[in-house]
Structure formats: C-alpha cells, structure tokens
Amino acid sequence: MNRLAVKLPGLDLKNPIIPASGCFGFGEAFSELYDLSILGAIMVKATTLDARSGNPTPRVAETPSGMLNAIGLQNPGLEEVLKTKLPFLSQYDVPVIANVAGFSEEEYVEVCRRISKAPNVKAIELNISCPNVKHGGITFGTDADTAYRLTKACKEVSSVPLYVKLSPNVTDIVEIARAVEKGGADGITMINTLIGMRLDLKTHKPILANTTGGLSGPAILPVALRMIYQVSHAVSIPIIGMGGISCVDDVLEMIMAGASAVAIGTANFTDPMICKKLIEQLPNRMDELKISSISHLIEETRKEAHG
Amino acid sequence: MRVETMKLISKRELIPSLYELVCEGDLVSEIVMSGQFVDIKVPRADLVLRRPISICSVDKEKKQMTLIIRASGNGTQSICETKVGDSLDVLGPCGKGFPIDFLKKGQHVLLIGGGIGIPPLFELAKQLSLNGLKLTFVFGFQSKNQIFYQNEFEALGDVFISTDDGSHGIKGSVETILNSDHFNEEADAIYACGPKGLNRMVNHRYSKHPHAYISLEERMACGIGACAACVCDKDDRSGTNLKVCEDGPVFKCGEVIV
Numbered sequence: 217m218n219r220l221a222v223k224l225p226g227l228d229l230k231n232p233i234i235p236a237s238g239c240f241g242f243g244e245a246f247s248e249l250y251d252l253s254i255l256g257a258i259m260v261k262a263t264t265l266d267a268r269s270g271n272p273t274p275r276v277a278e279t280p281s282g283m284l285n286a287i288g289l290q291n292p293g294l295e296e297v298l299k300t301k302l303p304f305l306s307q308y309d310v311p312v313i314a315n316v317a318g319f320s321e322e323e324y325v326e327v328c329r330r331i332s333k334a335p336n337v338k339a340i341e342l343n344i345s346c347p348n349v350k351h352g353g354i355t356f357g358t359d360a361d362t363a364y365r366l367t368k369a370c371k372e373v374s375s376v377p378l379y380v381k382l383s384p385n386v387t388d389i390v391e392i393a394r395a396v397e398k399g400g401a402d403g404i405t406m407i408n409t410l411i412g413m414r415l416d417l418k419t420h421k422p423i424l425a426n427t428t429g430g431l432s433g434p435a436i437l438p439v440a441l442r443m444i445y446q447v448s449h450a451v452s453i454p455i456i457g458m459g460g461i462s463c464v465d466d467v468l469e470m471i472m473a474g475a476s477a478v479a480i481g482t483a484n485f486t487d488p489m490i491c492k493k494l495i496e497q498l499p500n501r502m503d504e505l506k507i508s509s510i511s512h513l514i515e516e517t518r519k520e521a522h523g
Numbered sequence: 524m525r526v527e528t529m530k531l532i533s534k535r536e537l538i539p540s541l542y543e544l545v546c547e548g549d550l551v552s553e554i555v556m557s558g559q560f561v562d563i564k565v566p567r568a569d570l571v572l573r574r575p576i577s578i579c580s581v582d583k584e585k586k587q588m589t590l591i592i593r594a595s596g597n598g599t600q601s602i603c604e605t606k607v608g609d610s611l612d613v614l615g616p617c618g619k620g621f622p623i624d625f626l627k628k629g630q631h632v633l634l635i636g637g638g639i640g641i642p643p644l645f646e647l648a649k650q651l652s653l654n655g656l657k658l659t660f661v662f663g664f665q666s667k668n669q670i671f672y673q674n675e676f677e678a679l680g681d682v683f684i685s686t687d688d689g690s691h692g693i694k695g696s697v698e699t700i701l702n703s704d705h706f707n708e709e710a711d712a713i714y715a716c717g718p719k720g721l722n723r724m725v726n727h728r729y730s731k732h733p734h735a736y737i738s739l740e741e742r743m744a745c746g747i748g749a750c751a752a753c754v755c756d757k758d759d760r761s762g763t764n765l766k767v768c769e770d771g772p773v774f775k776c777g778e779v780i781v
Binding site (some may be wrong): 237238239240241243244246248249261267269270273274275276277278280281282283285287291433434483484485486487488489 | 524525526535564568569570571572573598612614742743744745746747748749750751752753754755756762764769779
C-alpha cells in the first residue's frame with residue numbers, strides 16, 4: 217500500500233503534494249526539470265473566460281521570508297486553456313485541478329461548466345479570493361451570502377467536484393467556509409494570499425504598480441495553520457491546505473492542522489525542485505515521527521477535530 | 524535547463540561592490556546563446572526569490588561561466604559573499620539570447636551598454652569577434668571609478684566611453700556619443716543592454732533597424748515563464764505581453780514597449 221496516497225472527492229492522489237495555482241503556470245517549464253507524473257495533482261493557473269494580460273509591472277516584490285505578487289490573473293483564456301494547455305498536461309499521469317476565476321457569476325459558471333468537461337480536469341478550484349483585481353475575485357469571497365450563491369451556481373454546472381479557495385482577508389473565515397459548504401462545495405482550498413504592500417525608499421511610492429499585492433511564502437505559514445485548524449473544526453468537507461510551506465515538516469504540520477493534502481506555492485520559486493524533494497523526503501520524516509501513512513494522520517486529526 | 528549546485532572557482536572585486544564570479548558545473552554545456560541568464564538562489568533562508576544574473580562569458584571546455592554581479596541589495600550581497608570553493612544553487616540557462624546567425628564575416632556590429640548591463644555583451648562580443656566581425660562598443664558609466672572590463676573589450680574592437688560626470692571619455696550618456704558628428708552609427712547589427720533609460724532610447728532609435736536587439740531587466744519570481752511577473756507589453760496594439768524571462772530577455776527593437 218502507498219502510505220503517501222490520499223483519496224479526496226474526485227482526486228486519487230499518489231501523494232499529498234500539489235503545486236499551487238499561479239506558481240506553476242500550466243506545468244510547461246517545470247516539465248523540463250522533472251516528470252510531472254510524480255505529483256499528487258497540479259493546480260493550474262487561474263483561468264477566466266477571456267484572455268487577460270494582467271496588471272502593470274512591477275508585479276512582484278520581496279518581503280521578509282516572503283513575497284508580494286499582483287499578477288492580476290494573466291491567463292490565455294478558456295479557449296486556449298482547453299485547446300493547448302490542458303492537452304499538454306494530459307501526457308502526464310496526474311490529475312489537474314482547474315482554478316477558475318471571474319468577474320461575474322455568469323463568467324464563473326460558464327468557465328466551470330466548460331472546463332470541468334476536459335478529460336484530465338478532476339476537480340475545480342473556485343478562485344473567489346484573488347486580491348489583485350478590481351471587481352472580481354476577492355469580492356466573491358469576503359461576503360458569506362455571495363460566496364454561498366456563487367458556490368451553489370457553480371456546483372450545479374460542474375461535472376467534477378468543486379473546491380472553493382478561501383481568502384484570509386476576512387474577519388471570520390469560518391463563516392465563509394460554512395457558507396461554501398452549505399452551497400455544496402465538495403472541499404475547501406486555503407489560504408490565498410494576505411493583502412500587503414511595500415514602498416520604495418527612494419521614490420516614496422509603492423513598489424508594486426498595483427499598490428498592494430498578495431503576501432505569500434514562509435511568513436504566512438502560521439496564519440494558514442491557524443485558519444486551517446479553525447475551519448477544519450467547523451466544516452466536514454476536506455481541506456487542501458496552502459500558505460508558506462517550504463519543507464517536509466511544514467507539510468506534516470499543515471496536515472496535523474486539518475489539511476488532507478497541501479499545495480506548494482512560493483517555494484517553487486525559491487527551489488523549482490521543491491515538490492519532487494518533498495515527495496522524496498516524506499517517507500523518511502514520517503518514519504522518524506512514527507507516522508504510518510498520510511491517510512492515517514488525516515483520520516487521526518479528523519477524529520480529534522470532530523470527536 | 525536544470526538546477527545545479529555549482530562550485531565557485533574564483534572571485535574578484537572589479538570595482539567597489541562589483542564582483543566577477545567564475546562558477547563550474549554541467550549547466551554550462553546547456554548554454555546555447557550569449558545573452559541567456561541564470562537564476563541564483565540567495566544563500567539566506569529569509570530571501571525567497573532567486574536573483575536573475577546575466578552570463579558574462581562561457582568556457583565550455585572547462586565547464587565554467589563568468590558572472591558579474593553588483594552587490595546592490597541584500598540578495599546580491601549575500602551571493603557575492605560566497606567563498607571560493609563553496610557552492611551556489613543555480614537554475615539555468617534561462618531565456619533567449621542575442622541572435623547572431625544572420626551576420627557575415629567583415630560586417631560591422633555596434634554594441635551599446637550601460638553599467639551593469641554591459642556583462643552579457645562580453646560573451647556576445649567574443650563570439651562575434653571569432654566570427655570575424657568588426658566591433659564598435661559604446662559604453663556609459665556613472666564615472667571613471669565605475670569602469671570595468673575596458674581592456675577586455677578593447678581587445679575585441681573600438682571602445683567609446685561616456686561618463687555622467689565627464690571624469691572619463693565624453694561627458695554625457697551613450698546617446699551623446701551616438702549623436703556626435705564623427706561617430707559611425709551604420710551597423711549590420713546593433714545589440715544593447717543597460718538601464719531602462721538606455722534600453723528605451725535604443726529601442727526607439729533603432730525600431731526600424733532590421734537587426735537591432737535589446738536585453739531587458741524586470742523583477743522576476745520564477746525565472747522560467749510560469750508566474751507571469753516579468754512581462755512587457757508588445758508594441759503592436761494587441762494588448763498582449765511577453766515574458767522577459769522566457770520570451771526574452773533579448774527582444775528585437777520595436778517589438779515591445781520599454
């Protein structure tokens with residue numbers, strides 16, 4: 217038996233390691249560095265109905281143990297993703313989790329409906345938490361009623377399980393988590409980035425052209441752990457955790473907090489081989505910590521949370 | 524492209540805070556064009572972004588490459604503090620370099636550089652010189668004490684220098700040299716790399732030239748085309764952009780908006 221395997225709605229994961237959306241493109245560049253079939257799954261770049269060219273530059277800035285980004289949902293649009301990006305990934309034995317973004321309920325619904333029919337898309341990650349676009353993204357994820365309605369509408373048209381990606385930029389993330397569970401979400405992915413900013417000491421102006429951006433990297437790990445812990449105690453659907461993971465201990469810690477699998481974001485920039493390394497290092501570290509299997513650890517954590 | 528632990532073979536400070544690092548490893552055999560770059564992991568856990576550094580010269584037989592790095596921030600400072608014999612975590616080679624295949628022996632090539640933008644022009648110049656081309660260099664520096672690699676370039680062609688403060692060569696910018704009456708601007712190919720102002724000037728000045736190229740710099744995260752941080756807009760009213768790390772860093776003049 218594969219002690220790293222995890223079974224989630226729509227997803228048979230060889231292991232709990234998934235590159236996070238926005239940090240891996242559609243896998244092309246990383247496929248030159250290692251075999252993508254080793255991954256648990258791939259969360260591809262957010263896809264909108266039409267192609268988007270994103271925000272002005274600079275779009276990234278470094279921060280202590282982290283970074284800010286304000287890419288602005290640049291992507292080639294649904295048609296191109298269906299025509300070239302997803303077929304490219306079909307050569308690998310790896311489930312794709314399609315990240316869907318939009319600027320209106322109609323757009324989310326349309327993208328969900330069509331992208332969920334792509335043969336290698338095994339789940340949708342509904343991006344209601346992008347902090348870097350006006351009018352779309354996060355505005356759907358900071359109000360419980362709106363999040364509920366959008367989840368319900370997208371769930372109805374999706375032919376694969378629907379995971380909703382939550383924003384940490386809210387007063388009470390548990391309220392939003394409960395709302396999307398009620399709306400029919402099959403799972404939750406969390407957390408998206410925390411809104412932050414940096415200024416240039418010479419120009420006295422924000423470094424990012426967008427003024428603010430999303431903070432990611434090791435700096436946000438404790439925030440992610442806290443929120444995953446809270447949400448896992450409040451809902452019964454599974455959580456794919458993300459936020460600042462950079463080593464194998466972080467992976468296990470996040471699962472202990474209540475995640476059933478984890479996504480790796482910023483760490484791919486620091487070390488493009490990180491996902492491969494984490495998959496290779498997990499068994500040894502599990503031996504040292506006397507963890508028999510990931511699914512056992514998940515079960516144990518769930519019992520603790522739900523009695 | 525690969526991620527490799529490369530050994531630091533030698534290091535010297537060319538001018539204050541400007542270091543020449545020679546690294547050795549198999550990655551060097553994959554470098555196919557001058558103008559490509561490598562992405563170096565900062566040897567500090569709190570700095571999460573790699574630093575894109577242009578390749579200054581390549582010795583494929585020795586599996587060595589030379590990088591010139593200005594220790595201008597915490598990251599580059601930390602990379603430059605690496606001791607000879609220790610290793611650097613290097614991703615590369617990244618990006619597309621300077622196209623040269625169209626050039627024929629005896630033709631004239633103009634190479635324009637400014638400050639820390641000059642290093643990638645060195646490997647290019649070495650290759651062009653081996654191919655029997657006549658080279659003219661126009662370089663801009665802040666002042667006399669910022670000049671580096673002058674002898675190395677003078678061995679390959681005619682070198683014209685401008686300084687902002689007039690402490691060496693012509694007072695002004697590279698544009699002052701290009702605009703001077705006696706200067707021969709006619710060239711079969713033009714290559715440039717420098718700060719944004721220089722790149723913008725060259726991009727505009729030679730936008731109609733059939734073989735003029737600039738190498739751009741932009742804040743990057745992944746360095747391999749995955750994150751879409753380092754984009755520049757195409758100059759064709761299409762509303763689309765190109766990635767400096769993957770589609771560049773070298774672009775044809777007039778192709779993108781600088």
